[in-house]
Amino acid sequence: MREDSTASESRRAADENGDGGDADYRALGERAVDAAVVLLDDEGRVATWNASARRLTGYDRTTARGEAVDAVLDADVGATTLLEETDAAGRVEVECVARDSDGEAYDAHVAVTSLRDDDVPDAPATPGVRADGYALVVRDVTDYRSERRSLERRNERLAAFAGSVTHDLRNPLSAALAQLDVARAQYPGESHPHLDSAYQSLLRMNDRIDEALTLAHEGARSVERTAVSLSTVTERAWNVAGPETGTLAFADPPETVSADESRLRRLLENLFENAGSHAGPEVTVEVGGTEDGFYVADDGPGIPESGRDSVFQYGVTGDDDGTGFGLAIVTAIADAHDWRVSVGESRSGGARFEVAFGRSSRQSR
Structure with missing residues (x-):
């Protein structure tokens, strides 16, 4: 099977630099511009990562390589715990709050996947020894979660407004239906087309109120x-x-x-x-x-x-x-x-x- 040009170029660069698979992983990681991609060895130490990881965490690659992942991913969900869960499940995804090197907090979506022993380059601390490892993908979802919370608040206000309006409409509507029931009861067996038409119109209005309230609630409910x-x-x-x-x-x-x-x-x-x-x-x-x-x-x-x-x-x-x-x-x-x-x-x-x-x-x- 023929390689595409990008993969072929990455492989040639790897051969020239003597990096082998390490360069391939760097090339693949660098393409993931919207996510921090971190490759870890079997002890949870950073083997390599892409430019997005440097931007997100505030640490440079030289500082991070060989460090335990907890040192560069400061989150309220321990990275070590995630690795243990990944060993059992193969893949784990969580949302948490993380902090960069300056202590600034951001909402993060973290996905950890277990890799085979030939999938990950070694950290410098263990040269020449290939080990099982992990792929860690982190996305900053602060804006998304903020928009979601804002939308939820707007939907809650919409549902409350709809409930208030329907209550204000239903009271006089119920009174009008009751009055029509009385009027129709006073003339049993006689045809009153105008009263019947008015009654059907009010019932239709009542149905519309019910459906409008349902629509508002469906948009607001989680x-x-x-x-x-x-x-x-x-x-x-x-x-x-x-x-x-x-x-x-x-x-x-x-x-x-x-x-x-x-x-x-x-x-x-x-x-x-x-x-x-x-x-x-x-x-x-x-x-x-x-x-x-x-x-x-x-x-x-x-x-x-x-x-x-x-x-x-x-x-x-x-x-x-x-x-x-x-x-x-x-x-x-x-x-x-x-x-x-x-x-x-x-x-x-x-x-x-x-x-x-x-x-x-x-x-x-």
């Missing part, structure tokens, strides 16, 4: 993942939201996914309600697996290609009785899981919604 049986949660969602005369079918869905079970169930319920409202009570809905997630497909009329980009926006509905929040809630739940939702056409010409998992969602078959 995700609590567990290993969830997709077929089990699908059947539960169908029992709640699937049409009684409809049919649920499976086509090799993932056995388990890493998800918040209650929110995944709500996502499926909304998709089933959407299928029933557009395809009718006799709809057949199929849940199956894809390369990176699962799909929910129906045999209804489908969604025109020109309208697929807007179906997930709140307020957009093709049903006269719809609130326009159902698919927006699906998107909010997916976003909270770092999933992606798209819509296309099923084999029968109906709607097919695909959910693609993020890296943090495990699936098995």
Whole structure:
């Protein structure tokens, strides 16, 4: 197999300098400009590292080589402990607070991987002896965590605001519905189209309030993942939201996914309600697996290609009785899981919604 030009150049430079694999690792590490890459020997001493490691820690390569990793990675999670855990697991990832050579703190994501004895160059303290070692990758995630905390605070404020508004709206709405109930009860058996129309409008408003509050809460709640049986949660969602005369079918869905079970169930319920409202009570809905997630497909009329980009926006509905929040809630739940939702056409010409998992969602078959 032919080497690419960069690898070939690195190997030639290694041969010229007599560094062998050491130079190869330096070349690979230097390309990782967004992360500090540190190679350690079997005793946790620094063998080599890249320029990003020097910038992040404040130590230069000459000072660091041969030093114990604790001396250059000052973190609230002991590096020695991480190495011990890596020996048992093969790979460990943690988020912690670290400090550079000037004592400045930063939020760090640290990943440690165990290497074979021929994967890592030796530290100078043990010349000529090759030993098992570790690859340590550190990223400064201070900005990311700050943005995440800021977003969480904004979402919490949004949920509180939505709760306050819905409370203020629901009280007069409930009073109006009660008054209409009294008026309709005074004239039993008679037709009052205006009262009936007003009553239905108020019920529709109540549904919109419920859905708006749900949408706000879905954006604010944190995700609590567990290993969830997709077929089990699908059947539960169908029992709640699937049409009684409809049919649920499976086509090799993932056995388990890493998800918040209650929110995944709500996502499926909304998709089933959407299928029933557009395809009718006799709809057949199929849940199956894809390369990176699962799909929910129906045999209804489908969604025109020109309208697929807007179906997930709140307020957009093709049903006269719809609130326009159902698919927006699906998107909010997916976003909270770092999933992606798209819509296309099923084999029968109906709607097919695909959910693609993020890296943090495990699936098995």
